[in-house]
Amino acid sequence: xxxxxxFLAAAGLGAATALAGPAAAQIPASEIGxxxxxxxYRFQFDFKHRQDFPRAGAARALHRSGVExxxxxxxxxxxxxxxxxxxxxxVEPEQL
Numbered sequence: 001x002x003x004x005x006x007f008l009a010a011a012g013l014g015a016a017t018a019l020a021g022p023a024a025a026q027i028p029a030s031e032i033g034x035x036x037x038x039x040x041y042r043f044q045f046d047f048k049h050r051q052d053f054p055r056a057g058a059a060r061a062l063h064r065s066g067v068e069x070x071x072x073x074x075x076x077x078x079x080x081x082x083x084x085x086x087x088x089x090x091v092e093p094e095q096l
Contacts, residue, residue: 032079036070039082039093050089059088 027035043063050056066081083093 027079032075033070036066036075036078036082039079039086040067040070042091042093043082043085046086046089046091053089055088059085062088
């Protein structure tokens with residue numbers, strides 16, 4: 001529930017535009033946590049319908065790694081892992 005609320009709040013504030021860049025370095029420090037939550041939510045949403053993709057297992061492992069890194073104080077690495085997880089299930093995260 002927290003992820004959905006953060007996602008909706010961030011979208012309303014225009015934070016979704018922070019996802020347009022290819023690297024976490026382009027994301028303002030104040031929005032990094034929001035981006036982690038957005039990517040996590042997006043993966044969970046899309047993974048429900050793509051669990052049978054050939055690289056779904058690798059995507060799930062990257063998702064877990066990304067969430068752990070975001071929560072443990074390394075959000076840049078977490079964002080990179082979450083974006084890679086999305087790519088493995090056929091979602092281009094820069095277009096979120």
